[in-house]
Amino acid sequence: MYKISLITGDGIGPELSDSAVSVLETIHDKLDLKFGITKLSAGDKALEQTGKALPDDTVSAIKQSDACMKAPVGESAADVIVVLRRMLDLYANIRPAKSYPHMPALRDDIDMVIVRENTEDLYTGKEFSLGDSSVALRIISEQASKRIAKYAFETAKMRNDKKKVTCVHKSNVMRVTDGMFAKACTEVSKDYPDISFEQMYVDACAMNLIRQPQEFDVVVTTNLFGDILSDESSQVVGGLGMAPAANIGDNFALFEPVHGAAFDIAGQNIANPSSFLLSIKMMLDWLGTKNSDSKCFEVGQKLESTIFNLVKTGVKTKDIGGDKTTSEFTKQITDNL
Amino acid sequence: MYKISLITGDGIGPELSDSAVSVLETIHDKLDLKFGITKLSAGDKALEQTGKALPDDTVSAIKQSDACMKAPVGESAADVIVVLRRMLDLYANIRPAKSYPHMPALRDDIDMVIVRENTEDLYTGKEFSLGDSSVALRIISEQASKRIAKYAFETAKMRNDKKKVTCVHKSNVMRVTDGMFAKACTEVSKDYPDISFEQMYVDACAMNLIRQPQEFDVVVTTNLFGDILSDESSQVVGGLGMAPAANIGDNFALFEPVHGAAFDIAGQNIANPSSFLLSIKMMLDWLGTKNSDSKCFEVGQKLESTIFNLVKTGVKTKDIGGDKTTSEFTKQITDNL
Numbered sequence: 001m002y003k004i005s006l007i008t009g010d011g012i013g014p015e016l017s018d019s020a021v022s023v024l025e026t027i028h029d030k031l032d033l034k035f036g037i038t039k040l041s042a043g044d045k046a047l048e049q050t051g052k053a054l055p056d057d058t059v060s061a062i063k064q065s066d067a068c069m070k071a072p073v074g075e076s077a078a079d080v081i082v083v084l085r086r087m088l089d090l091y092a093n094i095r096p097a098k099s100y101p102h103m104p105a106l107r108d109d110i111d112m113v114i115v116r117e118n119t120e121d122l123y124t125g126k127e128f129s130l131g132d133s134s135v136a137l138r139i140i141s142e143q144a145s146k147r148i149a150k151y152a153f154e155t156a157k158m159r160n161d162k163k164k165v166t167c168v169h170k171s172n173v174m175r176v177t178d179g180m181f182a183k184a185c186t187e188v189s190k191d192y193p194d195i196s197f198e199q200m201y202v203d204a205c206a207m208n209l210i211r212q213p214q215e216f217d218v219v220v221t222t223n224l225f226g227d228i229l230s231d232e233s234s235q236v237v238g239g240l241g242m243a244p245a246a247n248i249g250d251n252f253a254l255f256e257p258v259h260g261a262a263f264d265i266a267g268q269n270i271a272n273p274s275s276f277l278l279s280i281k282m283m284l285d286w287l288g289t290k291n292s293d294s295k296c297f298e299v300g301q302k303l304e305s306t307i308f309n310l311v312k313t314g315v316k317t318k319d320i321g322g323d324k325t326t327s328e329f330t331k332q333i334t335d336n337l
Numbered sequence: 338m339y340k341i342s343l344i345t346g347d348g349i350g351p352e353l354s355d356s357a358v359s360v361l362e363t364i365h366d367k368l369d370l371k372f373g374i375t376k377l378s379a380g381d382k383a384l385e386q387t388g389k390a391l392p393d394d395t396v397s398a399i400k401q402s403d404a405c406m407k408a409p410v411g412e413s414a415a416d417v418i419v420v421l422r423r424m425l426d427l428y429a430n431i432r433p434a435k436s437y438p439h440m441p442a443l444r445d446d447i448d449m450v451i452v453r454e455n456t457e458d459l460y461t462g463k464e465f466s467l468g469d470s471s472v473a474l475r476i477i478s479e480q481a482s483k484r485i486a487k488y489a490f491e492t493a494k495m496r497n498d499k500k501k502v503t504c505v506h507k508s509n510v511m512r513v514t515d516g517m518f519a520k521a522c523t524e525v526s527k528d529y530p531d532i533s534f535e536q537m538y539v540d541a542c543a544m545n546l547i548r549q550p551q552e553f554d555v556v557v558t559t560n561l562f563g564d565i566l567s568d569e570s571s572q573v574v575g576g577l578g579m580a581p582a583a584n585i586g587d588n589f590a591l592f593e594p595v596h597g598a599a600f601d602i603a604g605q606n607i608a609n610p611s612s613f614l615l616s617i618k619m620m621l622d623w624l625g626t627k628n629s630d631s632k633c634f635e636v637g638q639k640l641e642s643t644i645f646n647l648v649k650t651g652v653k654t655k656d657i658g659g660d661k662t663t664s665e666f667t668k669q670i671t672d673n674l
């Protein structure tokens with residue numbers, strides 16, 4: 001049995017969490033892959049109720065689980081997710097972007113993944129105000145850069161795809177920090193002679209994601225650029241409705257949708273749970289690898305194809321042109337699993 | 338007579354410069370707006386020949402001119418343009434993105450402008466290596482933030498458009514520096530009650546530029562985000578072929594295309610000079626305002642409409658689906674002026 005900790009989140013978070021629980025329970029009952037789920041609070045509501053966006057008992061429960069699922073969190077998101085990423089050393093943020101049938105992608109042949117360094121850059125919270133001026137430290141280390149580069153090349157190796165890693169940076173302006181990042185990636189690339197390696201400035205990348213997204217395979221980049229480029233690439237393949245993310249460390253991982261808490265549609269039972277459910281698929285793959293459990297891969301595959309078959313046949317939520325509610329769409333999935 | 342300094346650049350730079358000179362000379366001869374042009378060297382070639390990407394006599398010639406035109410520069414671009422922006426305090430980088438007929442824009446109703454702070458952020462070159470780690474200082478000041486905010490609101494006031502300013506930042510992560518930027522913009526917004534003001538995180542903006550670009554009017558942002566988002570928005574309206582930029586200070590201004598030196602097509606007489614020629618139009622508007630010279634506006638208008646009428650009737654360069662060479666396209670413009 002896998003112990004899953006589940007942060008139920010704010011806004012549409014609780015609805016997506018209900019959907020995820022129902023899918024995990026169905027897998028448990030019908031497909032004989034066993035889960036124990038612990039619901040946890042973190043985010044705006046937790047902050048209001050306990051004074052802490054990330055309560056201590058939430059952290060300890062996460063640490064006792066095999067993997068964490070995190071629904072979107074509101075305004076206090078940074079106090080939850082940035083802290084967890086660093087605390088648990090979840091150094092690789094993996095964000096696939098793929099054109100799926102019947103989604104409004106810019107092209108139908110996009111299949112890429114952004115591998116975002118998840119622990120440093122401008123996300124370490126080292127900022128100071130000096131009267132009329134302020135300064136934030138952008139920290140890049142060789143060790144973290146090499147570690148994420150290695151992850152990117154391993155990812156490229158496993159994909160049946162273009163076998164290409166694109167290192168995105170702005171070393172023409174940030175010669176020292178992005179110089180270090182680019183150099184680390186270049187060095188790691190030498191250990192992977194079968195994978196082609198290219199470098200691209202972040203501004204050019206923002207452009208090329210629209211101009212020729214089909215050319216990308218694996219993109220490796222620093223934290224903040226990864227944040228920006230992954231939101232962009234999600235939209236390039238048709239929006240945040242189908243955009244899962246994995247935060248992966250050497251011993252633990254946390255899965256979440258790329259999108260936020262969407263307060264404007266919260267409580268209406270219309271949110272698209274697909275991004276969150278596809279992050280379950282990412283979790284199953286990760287558990288499968290970690291525990292050499294082929295059952296996890298099988299079930300993950302089945303979950304993904306169930307979602308896409310439904311979307312393909314027009315069974316979908318409002319945001320992507322359908323008429324199904326969150327719970328109706330979830331029920332279709334559990335019925336078909 | 339207006340004294341124009343012209344950095345002829347690298348790659349396709351010299352070809353674009355020939356095109357620009359021929360347009361300026363035609364304006365001088367046919368439309369009776371007088372120019373004196375001084376060609377200057379800066380960039381990779383200058384570095385090779387003089388040991389300096391930005392030679393001293395180039396700088397002094399620029400300072401003696403009324404405005405500077407800068408063709409794209411190669412690998413040493415940052416040593417030229419970032420230095421000039423800061424040295425001449427050209428604090429506002431203005432990058433319009435507009436859908437034009439017969440250009441492959443994502444939609445045909447996009448009309449926005451990015452107002453990018455041009456003197457600070459991660460562009461001040463303050464970077465240090467500390468063994469295995471490195472750090473870059475991201476510097477944001479209240480004074481520079483207010484100055485660019487004011488420029489953005491003044492821009493919005495003059496546009497016959499949505500009268501909206503969107504302030505783009507990442508203050509949920511960079512609370513101090515982007516907190517300062519957001520606060521400065523919010524304060525300045527109070528002086529402009531007729532212009533609506535909204536804030537957006539940079540990742541959401543990267544997404545919304547594809548999802549609903551028609552909603553934007555004026556975007557104001559910090560230096561590096563402006564770099565990324567303006568390349569993205571150029572592509573949203575169909576590519577860098579028609580993307581001019583103005584670097585504006587209180588007393589001087591420099592005009593350039595958003596695109597780079599494109600070494601892959603250099604010397605072939607196929608580059609699209611439109612971005613550079615449209616930056617002449619931006620220069621004419623700026624000279625017109627500065628010198629209360631209505632002739633400049635008239636001529637600028639004429640130049641812009643000449644370019645668009647040609648493109649509309651299929652007279653265009655290869656990059657946007659035409660068959661004209663750089664010089665053929667330029668000749669069509671000068672014939673029609």
Ligand SMILES: CC(C)[C@H](C(=O)O)[C@@H](O)C(=O)O
Pocket residue numbers: 077078081082227258509510540
């Ligand atoms: C909520 C925010 C701190 C976070 C980030 O910037 O990493 C989010 O945008 C994301 O991409 O997961």
Ligand SMILES: CC(C)[C@H](C(=O)O)[C@@H](O)C(=O)O
Pocket residue numbers: 172173203414415418419564595
């Ligand atoms: C060449 C480079 C330093 C420059 C920048 O980043 O500002 C360019 O990309 C631009 O946008 O003008």
